[in-house]
Amino acid sequence: MLANLPGGAAFPIRPNAAAAPASGIVEVFDYGRNRPGLLPLWVGEGDRPTPPFIAEAALASLRDGETFYTYQAGLPSLRAAIAEYLSRLYAVPVADERIYVTGGGMHALQIAVTLTAGAGDEVIIPTPAWPNFVGAVTVSGAVPREVAMRFGPGGFAPDLEALAAAVTPRTRAVVVNSPSNPTGWVATPADLAAILDLARRHGLWIIADEIYGRFVYDGVRAPSFRDVMAAEDCILFVQTLSKNWAMTGWRVGWIEAPPVLGPTIVNLIQYSSSGTAVFLQRAAEAAIRGGESFIAEQLARARENRAILLDAFSRENRLRFAPPDGAFYLFFGVEGIADSRALAFRIIDEANVGLAPGTAFGAAGQGAFRLCYLRGTADIAEAAGHLVDVVRRL
């Protein structure tokens, strides 16, 4: 395939690379990014920088001269810290040999997809979903099969019949992101058991993205595949330091996999990033070992902002939403508005608030908006007021 690049020159690149979808947020972002005072609620991160004790660990590592190549699988001490953290949180033993450190959750996802699906294969993705699932699957050469979730009075829920109907002889994996970006859906143990049952019956992998598992508004953590799985189940967990510890810019995460895949994963890391920088891993270890009170603060903030938004939005009956059970996004629609892209531009002009249009998360997001509320409470209260005003004027 010849891809036409700016300037009229044609360069032959692989069709899968050329087919990588553009982000559905960029256009709106470019329109509003330089507006003075704009509240940027379109991104998937909070406004607080990484806590100093984490940054200090990275600085100390650099000062100590830890600037050399390192273990592809990750520093043994970080793998141990992650395994201990998971064992404590989920009250099940997790072995260090299950953990492989990656360049963020995205790299973990890329490895998960590379392990499971390629040209001619299909991967099922319940939507609305974080767009990088479709992106990673597309780049791998496999075909993403979007399956819309059901929206009812209780919010989004997986459509188990539609998921089962989407399985073909070419299906290799199903992606399950709970708590969900963008919808805030949190899978029940019964949902997870049903999806696991489907995967077992058809010999599919589950790519479990549970990165928002600490951000729940009922209980201490979200239900996990860990609660329903057996050791022999084909499940790959994608994880990241980005959200819990305010480290989106650091690019550290991990993939958790059956230990027998270790040598293969080490090779895939070797031929992509060749390992994560040691100073970043030292910071990650500090975060995981000492970051519980920071997570509690983040959660308290998200909880307060969620309450502010739900209160403001429930006063305007054209706003359609279900309270998110997890993550830190409100996914909402406006009655009578089918084109959220056009309204996202108008909201920038009239409310000075940046929202992600729902279409960025798949066709099932048509007409909706995603608002990230992990920010200062005053910002969220102000944004909620402006948004309600815009909707009243529509």
Ligand SMILES: Cc1ncc(COP(=O)(O)O)c(C=O)c1O
């Ligand atoms: C559902 C989900 N998974 C994975 C990631 C990856 O995070 P990162 O690559 O920053 O570690 C994100 C980031 O927004 C996400 O929302």
